[in-house]
Amino acid sequence: MDIGIGLPGHAPWTDGRHLVEWARRAEARGFATVAVSDRLRWTTPEPLMTLAAAAGATDRVRLLTSVLLAPLRTNHVLFAKTVATLDHLAGPDRLRLGLAAGFREDDFTASGVDHADRGRAFAALLETLAEAAHDPGGLRPATPGGPPLLFGGTSRAALRRIATRGTGWLAGTATVDDLRAFTPGLRAAWTGAGRPGAPRVVVSAMYALGPHAASATARAIAPYYAFAGDEWVREGIAGTLTSPSRLAAAVTAFERAGCDELILTGNDPDPAQVDLLADALGR
Template sequence: MDIGIGLPGHARWSEGTTLMEWARRAEARGFSTLSVSDRLAWSTPEPLITLAAAAGATSRIRLLTSVLLAPLRANHALFAKAVTTLDQLAGPGRLQLGLAPGAREDDFLLSEVDYGTRGKQFDQLLDRLAAITASDGPVGPQPATPGGPALLFGGNSKATLRRIASHGTGWIAGDATVQDLQDFAPQIRQAWKTAGRAGSPRLVASVMYALGPDAEAAISDAIGSYYAFAGDEYAQYGISIAYTEPEQIIAAIAAFDQIGCDELIFMGNDPDPAQVDLLAEVIGL
């Protein structure tokens, strides 16, 4: 199982150079993937721009949106151009797009994008992206990765299963537990098989972490405020399942690996780049 790391973009960071130091350290320590989350109504950095900077600061590590709120990108051709440009900047096979319809209505209100039809808009975007990345048409550049970057889809709906089977390479689960994967993975594999897809869908899970003497305070501050929109109970649940001790992290890796997870990504909650090294030391990178 691959082990990736996520930028602490939803935490209280103040300088973009800090995130690029995370990227450089993540590659130097041997993490498989560098991911970045997405929100409009928050200080989270824009994912494609952030990964473009990370692409310039690194040369090997995979780059992942985890997850990008796809329907907010209402100009589908312009979105496809941004994706193919980033794929060119990163080089073949490095960029992966984790995509989801989004669950927070305020992100859509601020975008003046209709929340109620976001699923339909998402499907239209996917069709346009596929058409542009597969042809040498007027919208360029062409992607460095043949056919465009790999697509992973978030969510646990029937529409998610359909999108994985028709456009995707697999599933990405945020704030995931082992039980989440055990519950949904059989449905993904069945949808994949029914669609006649070769091979197996990729299963990626992301979890929250912070390490060191201030880990619990960092988790409470970052996650508590980030998920406050869903109420205190949900925020406290997010805090409770985050990892703050080396023993928890080692146990999580073993548990996710045992159930067939292909990649586990630890999302940062403390902006200090030393967090990259602390995690690397715990898992032996």
């Protein structure tokens, strides 16, 4: 199982250069991927711009949007060119796009985008991405056919996207039980679509380490998930991996459950968290 790093864009970061330093350290310590999340109505940095900065600061580590709110990108041709540009800046076979329809209505309201129509908009964007990857008159991606697509969500529409257009499922912050509940249907949909092999399963989990792990987790998660209510906040804080022993147990459990890559997302913006994580995992 691969292990990646999720940048702490949801946490109270104040210096974007620290996020770039996270990417540098992630590559230096042998992590497979640098991932960045997406929220419009929050201080989360824009994912593609952030990954462009990370691409310029690194050479080998893979780059992942986890997940990008696809229907908010309403100029589909411009989005396709932005993706192709980032793919060239990173170099072939480094960028992967994790995409989802999005469920926060406030992000759509702020954009003037119809939340109820997001499925249709998502489908149209995917068509444009596919066409742009082979357009002789435009900027085609450096990666042949374009960057691989992973899709978030557990709906029938998400299953259909994965089985027909994707390379796998991006589970977001999920538990081992979530994984075991969803993957049988995922594999059945994949086989039913005539796809060879198996879909890639990528899961995210929150972490913070060191003497201030608990307070950093509370500062990051409580306001970020406040919209969902106190129970969600409590579960998010309780589920955060805050010790080497909990990290080791989680890595083992996810690997046994069939996870192909585990993205460990920081809750403390200090780049030293990358080294603490690498040390805890014996890297």
